[in-house]
Amino acid sequence: MQYWLMKSEPDEASIDDLAAAPGQTLPWVGVRNYQARNFMRDTMQIGDLAFFYHSSCAQPGIAGICSVASEPYPDETQFAAVNPYFDPKSARDNPRWWLRDVAFECKTRLLTLAELRACPELAGMRLLARGNRLSIMPVSSGEWQFITGALLGLDQFKSK
DNA sequence: GCCAACGTTGGC
DNA sequence: GCCAACGTTGGC
Numbered sequence: 459m460q461y462w463l464m465k466s467e468p469d470e471a472s473i474d475d476l477a478a479a480p481g482q483t484l485p486w487v488g489v490r491n492y493q494a495r496n497f498m499r500d501t502m503q504i505g506d507l508a509f510f511y512h513s514s515c516a517q518p519g520i521a522g523i524c525s526v527a528s529e530p531y532p533d534e535t536q537f538a539a540v541n542p543y544f545d546p547k548s549a550r551d552n553p554r555w556w557l558r559d560v561a562f563e564c565k566t567r568l569l570t571l572a573e574l575r576a577c578p579e580l581a582g583m584r585l586l587a588r589g590n591r592l593s594i595m596p597v598s599s600g601e602w603q604f605i606t607g608a609l610l611g612l613d614q615f616k617s618k
Numbered sequence: 619g620c621c622a623a624c625g626t627t628g629g630c
Numbered sequence: 631g632c633c634a635a636c637g638t639t640g641g642c
Contacts, residue, residue, distance in 0.1 A: 465640090490638095491625075514640050571641080589623040591639050 460501065461597040462508035463585055464524070464560070473510045473522035473565050482562035483527050487535045488543045490555060494594040499530040499556040501596075507563065507615065509597065509605070511585070519570035520605070523615060528559035566610050579604050 464486065466472070476484050489495055503526065510522040532553035535543035548554035574580055584595045597605075606615040 467640095493625095518641070591624055593639085 459503065460506050461599060461602040462497070462502065462506060463511050463595050463597050464508045465511045465513040465593040467514045468512045468521070469515070472512065473562075476510065476522070476524060476560070476562045477565060479562070483559050485533070485559050486557045487533050489533070489557065489593060490543065490545070491593060494592055495556060497594050497596070498558055502526045502558055504528065507602070508560065512568075517568060517570060519568050519574070520566060521568055522565040523563040524560040525563050526558050527561035530556040530558055533557045564612070566612065569605070569609055573609070577604070577609070579608075
């Protein structure tokens with residue numbers, strides 16, 4: 459059981475989109491970074507919890523919580539030439555990009571990046587590291603407990 | 619729209 | 631295997 463943070467541009471897929479999806483589940487398409495892919499393909503386990511983070515928008519921050527809901531499988535968007543996520547170097551018999559389904563757990567108040575930065579307890583958070591661009595990253599259990607507990611008051615998500 | 623920081627590519 | 635050039639991310 460591990461905790462994660464997953465970034466999504468709300469224009470593409472927001473926490474509301476996830477809540478409104480069939481079965482409240484969406485495939486996490488579009489990851490084209492090897493480190494993020496490896497986390498998703500190799501390290502995640504079904505049932506892991508993740509902060510759903512809105513990036514590249516007016517108010518970046520944590521907007522909700524989701525969970526890992528499937529085993530890894532190839533990201534279909536890499537094969538579609540008309541798709542912005544198309545990767546001409548990926549072959550069907552040896553897919554380069556893998557994803558998981560994620561399931562909606564809850565929406566939270568928007569916990570802004572500025573607010574996260576202001577917490578000394580989170581100084582070591584990978585999200586806040588200088589120059590960080592990773593779209594999927596682990597969250598330590600201490601960081602998870604602090605954010606869900608002290609900042610969000612969501613005791614049901616602590617120590618799960 | 620700017621730009622710093624980063625990851626990837628490709629020539630050598 | 632180095633590293634310069636390039637493209638992308640993402641906050642502001």
